[in-house]
Amino acid sequence: MKVLIMAGGYATRLWPITKGKPKPLLPVGNKYIIDYILEKTKDLGLEVYVSTNKFFERHFKEWAGKNGVELIVEETLSEEEKLGTIGAISYAISKLGLDDYLIIAGDNLFSFSLDEFLRRYKGNPLIAVYDVGDFELAKRYGVVVLEGDRVVDFQEKPLQPKSTLISTGVYALPKDIIEMIEGYLEEGNRDSPGYFIEWLLGKGVEVYAYKFDDYWYDIGSADSYLEAMKTLLKESHIEEIQISPYSKIIPPVVIKRGAKILGRSIVGPYAYIGENCIIENSDVSDSIIFGDTIVRGSTIWRSIIDEKCEIRNLELKKSLVGGHAKIQRGD
Known part of the structure:
Protein backbone atom coordinates (compact mmCIF):
# COMPACT_ATOMS: atom_id res chain seq x y z
CA MET A 1 0.00 0.00 0.00
CA LYS A 2 1.08 3.57 -0.73
CA VAL A 3 -0.12 6.83 0.83
CA LEU A 4 -1.21 9.61 -1.54
CA ILE A 5 -2.00 13.05 -0.09
CA MET A 6 -4.01 15.18 -2.51
CA ALA A 7 -2.79 18.78 -2.47
CA GLY A 8 -3.44 20.05 -5.99
CA GLY A 9 -6.56 22.17 -5.51
CA TYR A 10 -6.60 25.93 -6.00
CA ALA A 11 -8.82 26.56 -2.90
CA THR A 12 -10.96 29.22 -4.54
CA ARG A 13 -13.30 29.41 -1.52
CA LEU A 14 -10.44 30.87 0.53
CA TRP A 15 -9.28 33.38 -2.08
CA PRO A 16 -7.58 35.84 -1.86
CA ILE A 17 -5.61 34.15 0.97
CA THR A 18 -4.91 31.04 -1.12
CA LYS A 19 -4.45 32.75 -4.48
CA GLY A 20 -0.68 32.62 -4.10
CA LYS A 21 -0.21 29.85 -1.54
CA PRO A 22 -1.49 26.26 -1.37
CA LYS A 23 -4.10 25.55 1.29
CA PRO A 24 -2.25 22.52 2.77
CA LEU A 25 0.66 24.86 3.58
CA LEU A 26 -1.46 27.28 5.58
CA PRO A 27 -0.42 27.38 9.24
CA VAL A 28 -2.61 25.93 11.98
CA GLY A 29 -0.81 26.80 15.17
CA ASN A 30 2.91 26.25 14.68
CA LYS A 31 2.50 23.65 11.91
CA TYR A 32 1.05 23.49 8.43
CA ILE A 33 -2.23 21.72 7.74
CA ILE A 34 -0.37 19.02 5.81
CA ASP A 35 2.05 18.47 8.72
CA TYR A 36 -0.79 17.15 10.87
CA ILE A 37 -1.65 14.66 8.12
CA LEU A 38 1.96 13.62 7.58
CA GLU A 39 2.44 13.03 11.32
CA LYS A 40 -0.45 10.58 11.27
CA THR A 41 1.27 8.56 8.50
CA LYS A 42 4.58 8.18 10.40
CA ASP A 43 3.71 4.94 12.18
CA LEU A 44 2.30 3.21 9.10
CA GLY A 45 5.62 2.24 7.56
CA LEU A 46 4.33 3.17 4.09
CA GLU A 47 5.73 5.31 1.27
CA VAL A 48 4.09 8.75 1.26
CA TYR A 49 3.55 10.87 -1.85
CA VAL A 50 1.97 14.29 -2.30
CA SER A 51 0.05 15.16 -5.45
CA THR A 52 0.11 18.85 -6.39
CA ASN A 53 0.20 21.06 -9.49
CA LYS A 54 2.85 22.97 -11.41
CA PHE A 55 1.67 26.31 -10.02
CA PHE A 56 2.27 25.28 -6.40
CA GLU A 57 5.24 22.96 -6.98
CA ARG A 58 7.81 25.49 -5.77
CA HIS A 59 5.89 26.01 -2.53
CA PHE A 60 5.99 22.29 -1.74
CA LYS A 61 9.58 21.55 -2.83
CA GLU A 62 11.33 22.75 0.33
CA TRP A 63 8.70 21.19 2.59
CA ALA A 64 8.89 17.85 0.71
CA GLY A 65 12.69 17.82 0.89
CA LYS A 66 12.67 18.40 4.66
CA ASN A 67 10.11 15.66 5.19
CA GLY A 68 11.42 13.04 2.77
CA VAL A 69 8.24 13.09 0.70
CA LEU A 109 -7.80 17.76 9.76
CA PHE A 110 -9.17 14.80 11.67
CA SER A 111 -8.87 13.23 15.10
CA PHE A 112 -8.60 9.52 14.32
CA SER A 113 -5.50 7.37 13.97
CA LEU A 114 -4.68 6.22 10.43
CA ASP A 115 -3.19 3.07 11.91
CA GLU A 116 -6.54 2.26 13.51
CA PHE A 117 -8.30 3.14 10.27
CA LEU A 118 -6.16 0.69 8.29
CA ARG A 119 -6.77 -2.05 10.84
CA ARG A 120 -10.38 -1.93 9.69
CA TYR A 121 -9.34 -2.25 6.04
CA LYS A 122 -10.05 -5.78 4.79
CA GLY A 123 -9.52 -5.37 1.05
CA ASN A 124 -12.79 -3.58 0.23
CA PRO A 125 -13.00 0.20 -0.25
CA LEU A 126 -13.06 1.87 3.17
CA ILE A 127 -14.03 5.51 3.78
CA ALA A 128 -13.82 7.61 6.95
CA VAL A 129 -17.18 9.12 7.94
CA TYR A 130 -18.14 11.76 10.50
CA ASP A 131 -21.50 12.89 11.84
CA VAL A 132 -21.84 16.65 11.32
CA GLY A 133 -25.15 16.50 13.21
CA ASP A 134 -26.95 18.96 10.93
CA PHE A 135 -28.90 18.22 7.75
CA GLU A 136 -28.30 21.71 6.31
CA LEU A 137 -24.54 21.36 6.80
CA ALA A 138 -24.60 17.85 5.34
CA LYS A 139 -25.77 19.29 1.98
CA ARG A 140 -22.20 20.52 1.36
CA TYR A 141 -20.65 17.05 1.48
CA GLY A 142 -20.95 13.45 0.38
CA VAL A 143 -23.71 11.97 2.56
CA VAL A 144 -23.47 8.33 3.66
CA VAL A 145 -26.20 5.89 4.71
CA LEU A 146 -24.97 2.82 6.61
CA GLU A 147 -26.19 -0.62 7.55
CA GLY A 148 -23.78 -1.59 10.28
CA ASP A 149 -20.44 -0.52 8.83
CA ARG A 150 -21.42 -1.10 5.19
CA VAL A 151 -22.29 1.85 2.93
CA VAL A 152 -25.69 1.24 1.34
CA ASP A 153 -26.21 4.71 -0.14
CA PHE A 154 -24.00 7.67 -1.00
CA GLN A 155 -25.30 11.08 -2.11
CA GLU A 156 -22.84 13.73 -3.27
CA LYS A 157 -24.00 17.19 -2.05
CA PRO A 158 -27.69 16.23 -1.95
CA LEU A 159 -30.52 18.75 -1.71
CA GLN A 160 -32.27 16.46 0.78
CA PRO A 161 -29.70 14.46 2.76
CA LYS A 162 -30.78 11.06 4.04
CA SER A 163 -28.44 11.32 7.03
CA THR A 164 -25.93 13.65 8.68
CA LEU A 165 -23.04 11.20 8.22
CA ILE A 166 -20.57 12.56 5.69
CA SER A 167 -17.48 11.28 3.90
CA THR A 168 -14.35 13.10 5.07
CA GLY A 169 -11.83 12.62 2.29
CA VAL A 170 -9.90 9.62 3.66
CA TYR A 171 -10.12 6.49 1.50
CA ALA A 172 -8.43 3.10 1.47
CA LEU A 173 -8.82 1.67 -2.03
CA PRO A 174 -7.63 -1.78 -3.15
CA LYS A 175 -5.73 -2.33 -6.38
CA ASP A 176 -8.75 -3.72 -8.28
CA ILE A 177 -10.72 -0.54 -7.51
CA ILE A 178 -7.77 1.66 -8.50
CA GLU A 179 -7.81 -0.16 -11.85
CA MET A 180 -11.42 0.97 -12.36
CA ILE A 181 -10.60 4.69 -12.17
CA GLU A 182 -9.55 5.01 -15.82
CA GLY A 183 -12.82 3.44 -16.99
CA TYR A 184 -14.79 5.72 -14.67
CA LEU A 185 -13.19 8.80 -16.23
CA GLU A 186 -13.54 7.47 -19.79
CA GLU A 187 -17.29 7.19 -19.25
CA GLY A 188 -17.38 10.96 -18.71
CA ASN A 189 -18.35 10.77 -15.05
CA ARG A 190 -17.88 13.75 -12.73
CA ASP A 191 -14.32 14.08 -11.50
CA SER A 192 -14.97 13.89 -7.77
CA PRO A 193 -14.35 11.18 -5.14
CA GLY A 194 -17.97 11.28 -3.96
CA TYR A 195 -19.35 10.54 -7.41
CA PHE A 196 -16.76 7.78 -7.79
CA ILE A 197 -18.03 6.13 -4.57
CA GLU A 198 -21.62 6.48 -5.87
CA TRP A 199 -20.53 4.84 -9.13
CA LEU A 200 -18.84 1.97 -7.29
CA LEU A 201 -22.01 1.27 -5.32
CA GLY A 202 -23.94 1.28 -8.59
CA LYS A 203 -21.54 -1.37 -9.89
CA GLY A 204 -22.31 -3.58 -6.89
CA VAL A 205 -18.98 -2.94 -5.14
CA GLU A 206 -19.16 -3.34 -1.36
CA VAL A 207 -17.92 -0.16 0.34
CA TYR A 208 -17.34 0.05 4.09
CA ALA A 209 -17.19 2.96 6.52
CA TYR A 210 -14.98 3.79 9.48
CA LYS A 211 -16.96 6.10 11.76
CA PHE A 212 -15.12 8.43 14.13
CA ASP A 213 -15.97 11.15 16.65
CA ASP A 214 -14.13 14.06 18.31
CA TYR A 215 -13.19 16.49 15.51
CA TRP A 216 -12.96 16.90 11.74
CA TYR A 217 -12.29 20.07 9.77
CA ASP A 218 -12.52 20.54 6.02
CA ILE A 219 -10.53 23.77 5.67
CA GLY A 220 -12.81 25.24 3.03
CA SER A 221 -13.78 28.50 4.68
CA ALA A 222 -12.37 31.14 7.01
CA ASP A 223 -14.64 29.89 9.80
CA SER A 224 -13.48 26.28 9.54
CA TYR A 225 -9.85 27.42 9.35
CA LEU A 226 -10.16 29.51 12.52
CA GLU A 227 -12.09 26.78 14.34
CA ALA A 228 -9.37 24.27 13.47
CA MET A 229 -6.78 26.58 15.00
CA LYS A 230 -8.83 26.87 18.20
CA THR A 231 -9.02 23.09 18.46
CA LEU A 232 -5.41 22.27 17.62
CA LEU A 233 -3.48 25.18 19.15
CA LYS A 234 -2.85 23.83 22.65
CA GLU A 235 0.20 25.80 23.73
CA SER A 236 2.01 28.99 22.78
CA HIS A 237 4.96 29.14 20.39
CA ILE A 238 6.73 32.49 20.66
CA GLU A 239 9.97 33.07 18.76
CA GLU A 240 12.40 36.00 19.01
CA ILE A 241 10.12 39.03 19.19
CA GLN A 242 10.03 42.54 20.58
CA ILE A 243 7.26 43.25 23.09
CA SER A 244 6.37 46.43 24.94
CA PRO A 245 6.12 46.18 28.76
CA TYR A 246 2.59 47.59 28.41
CA SER A 247 1.43 44.85 26.05
CA LYS A 248 -0.12 41.56 27.08
CA ILE A 249 -0.12 38.11 25.51
CA ILE A 250 -2.98 35.75 26.36
CA PRO A 251 -2.11 32.13 25.48
CA PRO A 252 -2.29 30.11 23.40
CA VAL A 253 -0.70 32.09 20.58
CA VAL A 254 1.89 31.67 17.84
CA ILE A 255 4.13 34.70 17.29
CA LYS A 256 6.84 34.26 14.69
CA ARG A 257 10.35 35.64 14.53
CA GLY A 258 10.84 39.40 14.13
CA ALA A 259 7.34 40.40 15.18
CA LYS A 260 6.93 43.56 17.28
CA ILE A 261 4.11 43.89 19.81
CA LEU A 262 4.16 47.59 20.67
CA GLY A 263 2.29 50.12 22.80
CA ARG A 264 -0.69 48.83 24.75
CA SER A 265 -1.57 45.78 22.69
CA ILE A 266 -3.33 42.56 23.63
CA VAL A 267 -2.55 39.49 21.51
CA GLY A 268 -4.54 36.30 22.03
CA PRO A 269 -6.00 33.98 22.80
CA TYR A 270 -5.89 31.94 19.57
CA ALA A 271 -3.83 34.36 17.53
CA TYR A 272 -1.22 33.62 14.86
CA ILE A 273 1.15 36.52 14.15
CA GLY A 274 3.51 35.97 11.22
CA GLU A 275 7.15 36.97 10.79
CA ASN A 276 8.06 40.66 11.02
CA CYS A 277 4.53 41.81 11.78
CA ILE A 278 3.99 45.01 13.77
CA ILE A 279 1.05 45.07 16.17
CA GLU A 280 0.78 48.45 17.86
CA ASN A 281 -1.91 49.64 20.27
CA SER A 282 -4.17 46.89 18.94
CA ASP A 283 -6.12 43.87 20.13
CA VAL A 284 -5.85 40.64 18.10
CA SER A 285 -7.70 37.44 19.01
CA ASP A 286 -9.13 34.38 17.22
CA SER A 287 -7.28 35.57 14.13
CA ILE A 288 -4.46 34.75 11.72
CA ILE A 289 -2.16 37.51 10.47
CA PHE A 290 0.46 36.59 7.89
CA GLY A 291 3.98 38.00 7.68
CA ASP A 292 5.09 41.61 7.20
CA THR A 293 1.68 43.04 8.09
CA ILE A 294 1.25 46.22 10.17
CA VAL A 295 -1.73 46.64 12.49
CA ARG A 296 -2.06 49.95 14.35
CA GLY A 297 -4.85 51.22 16.57
CA SER A 298 -7.17 48.37 15.57
CA THR A 299 -9.22 45.51 16.96
CA ILE A 300 -9.00 42.27 14.98
CA TRP A 301 -11.34 39.35 15.83
CA ARG A 302 -12.09 36.14 13.91
CA SER A 303 -10.30 37.49 10.86
CA ILE A 304 -7.57 36.39 8.45
CA ILE A 305 -5.20 39.03 7.10
CA ASP A 306 -2.74 38.11 4.36
CA GLU A 307 0.89 39.21 4.12
CA LYS A 308 2.19 42.78 3.65
CA CYS A 309 -1.05 44.49 4.64
CA GLU A 310 -1.49 47.70 6.59
CA ILE A 311 -4.50 48.06 8.88
CA ARG A 312 -5.01 51.31 10.82
CA ASN A 313 -7.75 52.53 13.17
CA LEU A 314 -10.22 49.79 12.29
CA GLU A 315 -12.41 47.23 13.98
CA LEU A 316 -12.28 44.10 11.83
CA LYS A 317 -14.62 41.22 12.68
CA LYS A 318 -15.06 38.07 10.60
CA SER A 319 -13.05 39.56 7.75
CA LEU A 320 -10.79 38.10 5.05
CA VAL A 321 -8.18 40.58 3.78
CA GLY A 322 -6.03 39.88 0.73
CA GLY A 323 -2.30 40.52 0.50
CA HIS A 324 -0.83 44.05 0.16
CA ALA A 325 -4.11 45.70 1.19
CA LYS A 326 -4.01 49.08 2.95
CA ILE A 327 -7.13 49.86 4.95
CA GLN A 328 -7.56 52.69 7.42
CA ARG A 329 -10.17 54.93 8.98
CA GLY A 330 -9.27 58.49 9.88
CA ASP A 331 -5.85 59.51 11.10
Whole structure:
Protein backbone atom coordinates (compact mmCIF):
# COMPACT_ATOMS: atom_id res chain seq x y z
CA MET A 1 0.00 0.00 0.00
CA LYS A 2 1.08 3.57 -0.73
CA VAL A 3 -0.12 6.83 0.83
CA LEU A 4 -1.21 9.61 -1.54
CA ILE A 5 -2.00 13.05 -0.09
CA MET A 6 -4.01 15.18 -2.51
CA ALA A 7 -2.79 18.78 -2.47
CA GLY A 8 -3.44 20.05 -5.99
CA GLY A 9 -6.56 22.17 -5.51
CA TYR A 10 -6.60 25.93 -6.00
CA ALA A 11 -8.82 26.56 -2.90
CA THR A 12 -10.96 29.22 -4.54
CA ARG A 13 -13.30 29.41 -1.52
CA LEU A 14 -10.44 30.87 0.53
CA TRP A 15 -9.28 33.38 -2.08
CA PRO A 16 -7.58 35.84 -1.86
CA ILE A 17 -5.61 34.15 0.97
CA THR A 18 -4.91 31.04 -1.12
CA LYS A 19 -4.45 32.75 -4.48
CA GLY A 20 -0.68 32.62 -4.10
CA LYS A 21 -0.21 29.85 -1.54
CA PRO A 22 -1.49 26.26 -1.37
CA LYS A 23 -4.10 25.55 1.29
CA PRO A 24 -2.25 22.52 2.77
CA LEU A 25 0.66 24.86 3.58
CA LEU A 26 -1.46 27.28 5.58
CA PRO A 27 -0.42 27.38 9.24
CA VAL A 28 -2.61 25.93 11.98
CA GLY A 29 -0.81 26.80 15.17
CA ASN A 30 2.91 26.25 14.68
CA LYS A 31 2.50 23.65 11.91
CA TYR A 32 1.05 23.49 8.43
CA ILE A 33 -2.23 21.72 7.74
CA ILE A 34 -0.37 19.02 5.81
CA ASP A 35 2.05 18.47 8.72
CA TYR A 36 -0.79 17.15 10.87
CA ILE A 37 -1.65 14.66 8.12
CA LEU A 38 1.96 13.62 7.58
CA GLU A 39 2.44 13.03 11.32
CA LYS A 40 -0.45 10.58 11.27
CA THR A 41 1.27 8.56 8.50
CA LYS A 42 4.58 8.18 10.40
CA ASP A 43 3.71 4.94 12.18
CA LEU A 44 2.30 3.21 9.10
CA GLY A 45 5.62 2.24 7.56
CA LEU A 46 4.33 3.17 4.09
CA GLU A 47 5.73 5.31 1.27
CA VAL A 48 4.09 8.75 1.26
CA TYR A 49 3.55 10.87 -1.85
CA VAL A 50 1.97 14.29 -2.30
CA SER A 51 0.05 15.16 -5.45
CA THR A 52 0.11 18.85 -6.39
CA ASN A 53 0.20 21.06 -9.49
CA LYS A 54 2.85 22.97 -11.41
CA PHE A 55 1.67 26.31 -10.02
CA PHE A 56 2.27 25.28 -6.40
CA GLU A 57 5.24 22.96 -6.98
CA ARG A 58 7.81 25.49 -5.77
CA HIS A 59 5.89 26.01 -2.53
CA PHE A 60 5.99 22.29 -1.74
CA LYS A 61 9.58 21.55 -2.83
CA GLU A 62 11.33 22.75 0.33
CA TRP A 63 8.70 21.19 2.59
CA ALA A 64 8.89 17.85 0.71
CA GLY A 65 12.69 17.82 0.89
CA LYS A 66 12.67 18.40 4.66
CA ASN A 67 10.11 15.66 5.19
CA GLY A 68 11.42 13.04 2.77
CA VAL A 69 8.24 13.09 0.70
CA GLU A 70 8.13 12.70 -3.08
CA LEU A 71 5.99 15.11 -5.10
CA ILE A 72 3.79 14.03 -8.00
CA VAL A 73 3.25 17.18 -10.06
CA GLU A 74 0.42 17.53 -12.58
CA GLU A 75 1.12 19.95 -15.43
CA THR A 76 -1.56 22.54 -14.60
CA LEU A 77 -1.14 26.18 -13.73
CA SER A 78 -4.67 27.43 -13.05
CA GLU A 79 -8.10 26.52 -11.73
CA GLU A 80 -9.38 26.29 -15.33
CA GLU A 81 -6.70 23.77 -16.37
CA LYS A 82 -6.60 21.60 -13.27
CA LEU A 83 -7.39 17.93 -13.15
CA GLY A 84 -10.16 17.00 -10.74
CA THR A 85 -9.35 14.84 -7.73
CA ILE A 86 -10.01 11.56 -9.53
CA GLY A 87 -8.06 12.78 -12.57
CA ALA A 88 -5.16 13.72 -10.30
CA ILE A 89 -5.31 10.30 -8.63
CA SER A 90 -5.25 8.67 -12.07
CA TYR A 91 -2.22 10.77 -13.06
CA ALA A 92 -0.40 9.86 -9.83
CA ILE A 93 -1.13 6.15 -10.35
CA SER A 94 0.36 6.40 -13.86
CA LYS A 95 3.61 7.53 -12.19
CA LEU A 96 3.56 5.27 -9.12
CA GLY A 97 2.00 2.08 -10.46
CA LEU A 98 -0.94 -0.05 -9.37
CA ASP A 99 -1.18 -0.83 -5.68
CA ASP A 100 -3.56 -0.48 -2.78
CA TYR A 101 -3.71 3.21 -1.84
CA LEU A 102 -4.53 5.23 1.26
CA ILE A 103 -5.76 8.51 -0.24
CA ILE A 104 -6.12 11.60 1.97
CA ALA A 105 -7.41 15.06 1.09
CA GLY A 106 -4.62 17.53 1.95
CA ASP A 107 -6.97 20.06 3.55
CA ASN A 108 -8.48 17.58 6.03
CA LEU A 109 -7.80 17.76 9.76
CA PHE A 110 -9.17 14.80 11.67
CA SER A 111 -8.87 13.23 15.10
CA PHE A 112 -8.60 9.52 14.32
CA SER A 113 -5.50 7.37 13.97
CA LEU A 114 -4.68 6.22 10.43
CA ASP A 115 -3.19 3.07 11.91
CA GLU A 116 -6.54 2.26 13.51
CA PHE A 117 -8.30 3.14 10.27
CA LEU A 118 -6.16 0.69 8.29
CA ARG A 119 -6.77 -2.05 10.84
CA ARG A 120 -10.38 -1.93 9.69
CA TYR A 121 -9.34 -2.25 6.04
CA LYS A 122 -10.05 -5.78 4.79
CA GLY A 123 -9.52 -5.37 1.05
CA ASN A 124 -12.79 -3.58 0.23
CA PRO A 125 -13.00 0.20 -0.25
CA LEU A 126 -13.06 1.87 3.17
CA ILE A 127 -14.03 5.51 3.78
CA ALA A 128 -13.82 7.61 6.95
CA VAL A 129 -17.18 9.12 7.94
CA TYR A 130 -18.14 11.76 10.50
CA ASP A 131 -21.50 12.89 11.84
CA VAL A 132 -21.84 16.65 11.32
CA GLY A 133 -25.15 16.50 13.21
CA ASP A 134 -26.95 18.96 10.93
CA PHE A 135 -28.90 18.22 7.75
CA GLU A 136 -28.30 21.71 6.31
CA LEU A 137 -24.54 21.36 6.80
CA ALA A 138 -24.60 17.85 5.34
CA LYS A 139 -25.77 19.29 1.98
CA ARG A 140 -22.20 20.52 1.36
CA TYR A 141 -20.65 17.05 1.48
CA GLY A 142 -20.95 13.45 0.38
CA VAL A 143 -23.71 11.97 2.56
CA VAL A 144 -23.47 8.33 3.66
CA VAL A 145 -26.20 5.89 4.71
CA LEU A 146 -24.97 2.82 6.61
CA GLU A 147 -26.19 -0.62 7.55
CA GLY A 148 -23.78 -1.59 10.28
CA ASP A 149 -20.44 -0.52 8.83
CA ARG A 150 -21.42 -1.10 5.19
CA VAL A 151 -22.29 1.85 2.93
CA VAL A 152 -25.69 1.24 1.34
CA ASP A 153 -26.21 4.71 -0.14
CA PHE A 154 -24.00 7.67 -1.00
CA GLN A 155 -25.30 11.08 -2.11
CA GLU A 156 -22.84 13.73 -3.27
CA LYS A 157 -24.00 17.19 -2.05
CA PRO A 158 -27.69 16.23 -1.95
CA LEU A 159 -30.52 18.75 -1.71
CA GLN A 160 -32.27 16.46 0.78
CA PRO A 161 -29.70 14.46 2.76
CA LYS A 162 -30.78 11.06 4.04
CA SER A 163 -28.44 11.32 7.03
CA THR A 164 -25.93 13.65 8.68
CA LEU A 165 -23.04 11.20 8.22
CA ILE A 166 -20.57 12.56 5.69
CA SER A 167 -17.48 11.28 3.90
CA THR A 168 -14.35 13.10 5.07
CA GLY A 169 -11.83 12.62 2.29
CA VAL A 170 -9.90 9.62 3.66
CA TYR A 171 -10.12 6.49 1.50
CA ALA A 172 -8.43 3.10 1.47
CA LEU A 173 -8.82 1.67 -2.03
CA PRO A 174 -7.63 -1.78 -3.15
CA LYS A 175 -5.73 -2.33 -6.38
CA ASP A 176 -8.75 -3.72 -8.28
CA ILE A 177 -10.72 -0.54 -7.51
CA ILE A 178 -7.77 1.66 -8.50
CA GLU A 179 -7.81 -0.16 -11.85
CA MET A 180 -11.42 0.97 -12.36
CA ILE A 181 -10.60 4.69 -12.17
CA GLU A 182 -9.55 5.01 -15.82
CA GLY A 183 -12.82 3.44 -16.99
CA TYR A 184 -14.79 5.72 -14.67
CA LEU A 185 -13.19 8.80 -16.23
CA GLU A 186 -13.54 7.47 -19.79
CA GLU A 187 -17.29 7.19 -19.25
CA GLY A 188 -17.38 10.96 -18.71
CA ASN A 189 -18.35 10.77 -15.05
CA ARG A 190 -17.88 13.75 -12.73
CA ASP A 191 -14.32 14.08 -11.50
CA SER A 192 -14.97 13.89 -7.77
CA PRO A 193 -14.35 11.18 -5.14
CA GLY A 194 -17.97 11.28 -3.96
CA TYR A 195 -19.35 10.54 -7.41
CA PHE A 196 -16.76 7.78 -7.79
CA ILE A 197 -18.03 6.13 -4.57
CA GLU A 198 -21.62 6.48 -5.87
CA TRP A 199 -20.53 4.84 -9.13
CA LEU A 200 -18.84 1.97 -7.29
CA LEU A 201 -22.01 1.27 -5.32
CA GLY A 202 -23.94 1.28 -8.59
CA LYS A 203 -21.54 -1.37 -9.89
CA GLY A 204 -22.31 -3.58 -6.89
CA VAL A 205 -18.98 -2.94 -5.14
CA GLU A 206 -19.16 -3.34 -1.36
CA VAL A 207 -17.92 -0.16 0.34
CA TYR A 208 -17.34 0.05 4.09
CA ALA A 209 -17.19 2.96 6.52
CA TYR A 210 -14.98 3.79 9.48
CA LYS A 211 -16.96 6.10 11.76
CA PHE A 212 -15.12 8.43 14.13
CA ASP A 213 -15.97 11.15 16.65
CA ASP A 214 -14.13 14.06 18.31
CA TYR A 215 -13.19 16.49 15.51
CA TRP A 216 -12.96 16.90 11.74
CA TYR A 217 -12.29 20.07 9.77
CA ASP A 218 -12.52 20.54 6.02
CA ILE A 219 -10.53 23.77 5.67
CA GLY A 220 -12.81 25.24 3.03
CA SER A 221 -13.78 28.50 4.68
CA ALA A 222 -12.37 31.14 7.01
CA ASP A 223 -14.64 29.89 9.80
CA SER A 224 -13.48 26.28 9.54
CA TYR A 225 -9.85 27.42 9.35
CA LEU A 226 -10.16 29.51 12.52
CA GLU A 227 -12.09 26.78 14.34
CA ALA A 228 -9.37 24.27 13.47
CA MET A 229 -6.78 26.58 15.00
CA LYS A 230 -8.83 26.87 18.20
CA THR A 231 -9.02 23.09 18.46
CA LEU A 232 -5.41 22.27 17.62
CA LEU A 233 -3.48 25.18 19.15
CA LYS A 234 -2.85 23.83 22.65
CA GLU A 235 0.20 25.80 23.73
CA SER A 236 2.01 28.99 22.78
CA HIS A 237 4.96 29.14 20.39
CA ILE A 238 6.73 32.49 20.66
CA GLU A 239 9.97 33.07 18.76
CA GLU A 240 12.40 36.00 19.01
CA ILE A 241 10.12 39.03 19.19
CA GLN A 242 10.03 42.54 20.58
CA ILE A 243 7.26 43.25 23.09
CA SER A 244 6.37 46.43 24.94
CA PRO A 245 6.12 46.18 28.76
CA TYR A 246 2.59 47.59 28.41
CA SER A 247 1.43 44.85 26.05
CA LYS A 248 -0.12 41.56 27.08
CA ILE A 249 -0.12 38.11 25.51
CA ILE A 250 -2.98 35.75 26.36
CA PRO A 251 -2.11 32.13 25.48
CA PRO A 252 -2.29 30.11 23.40
CA VAL A 253 -0.70 32.09 20.58
CA VAL A 254 1.89 31.67 17.84
CA ILE A 255 4.13 34.70 17.29
CA LYS A 256 6.84 34.26 14.69
CA ARG A 257 10.35 35.64 14.53
CA GLY A 258 10.84 39.40 14.13
CA ALA A 259 7.34 40.40 15.18
CA LYS A 260 6.93 43.56 17.28
CA ILE A 261 4.11 43.89 19.81
CA LEU A 262 4.16 47.59 20.67
CA GLY A 263 2.29 50.12 22.80
CA ARG A 264 -0.69 48.83 24.75
CA SER A 265 -1.57 45.78 22.69
CA ILE A 266 -3.33 42.56 23.63
CA VAL A 267 -2.55 39.49 21.51
CA GLY A 268 -4.54 36.30 22.03
CA PRO A 269 -6.00 33.98 22.80
CA TYR A 270 -5.89 31.94 19.57
CA ALA A 271 -3.83 34.36 17.53
CA TYR A 272 -1.22 33.62 14.86
CA ILE A 273 1.15 36.52 14.15
CA GLY A 274 3.51 35.97 11.22
CA GLU A 275 7.15 36.97 10.79
CA ASN A 276 8.06 40.66 11.02
CA CYS A 277 4.53 41.81 11.78
CA ILE A 278 3.99 45.01 13.77
CA ILE A 279 1.05 45.07 16.17
CA GLU A 280 0.78 48.45 17.86
CA ASN A 281 -1.91 49.64 20.27
CA SER A 282 -4.17 46.89 18.94
CA ASP A 283 -6.12 43.87 20.13
CA VAL A 284 -5.85 40.64 18.10
CA SER A 285 -7.70 37.44 19.01
CA ASP A 286 -9.13 34.38 17.22
CA SER A 287 -7.28 35.57 14.13
CA ILE A 288 -4.46 34.75 11.72
CA ILE A 289 -2.16 37.51 10.47
CA PHE A 290 0.46 36.59 7.89
CA GLY A 291 3.98 38.00 7.68
CA ASP A 292 5.09 41.61 7.20
CA THR A 293 1.68 43.04 8.09
CA ILE A 294 1.25 46.22 10.17
CA VAL A 295 -1.73 46.64 12.49
CA ARG A 296 -2.06 49.95 14.35
CA GLY A 297 -4.85 51.22 16.57
CA SER A 298 -7.17 48.37 15.57
CA THR A 299 -9.22 45.51 16.96
CA ILE A 300 -9.00 42.27 14.98
CA TRP A 301 -11.34 39.35 15.83
CA ARG A 302 -12.09 36.14 13.91
CA SER A 303 -10.30 37.49 10.86
CA ILE A 304 -7.57 36.39 8.45
CA ILE A 305 -5.20 39.03 7.10
CA ASP A 306 -2.74 38.11 4.36
CA GLU A 307 0.89 39.21 4.12
CA LYS A 308 2.19 42.78 3.65
CA CYS A 309 -1.05 44.49 4.64
CA GLU A 310 -1.49 47.70 6.59
CA ILE A 311 -4.50 48.06 8.88
CA ARG A 312 -5.01 51.31 10.82
CA ASN A 313 -7.75 52.53 13.17
CA LEU A 314 -10.22 49.79 12.29
CA GLU A 315 -12.41 47.23 13.98
CA LEU A 316 -12.28 44.10 11.83
CA LYS A 317 -14.62 41.22 12.68
CA LYS A 318 -15.06 38.07 10.60
CA SER A 319 -13.05 39.56 7.75
CA LEU A 320 -10.79 38.10 5.05
CA VAL A 321 -8.18 40.58 3.78
CA GLY A 322 -6.03 39.88 0.73
CA GLY A 323 -2.30 40.52 0.50
CA HIS A 324 -0.83 44.05 0.16
CA ALA A 325 -4.11 45.70 1.19
CA LYS A 326 -4.01 49.08 2.95
CA ILE A 327 -7.13 49.86 4.95
CA GLN A 328 -7.56 52.69 7.42
CA ARG A 329 -10.17 54.93 8.98
CA GLY A 330 -9.27 58.49 9.88
CA ASP A 331 -5.85 59.51 11.10
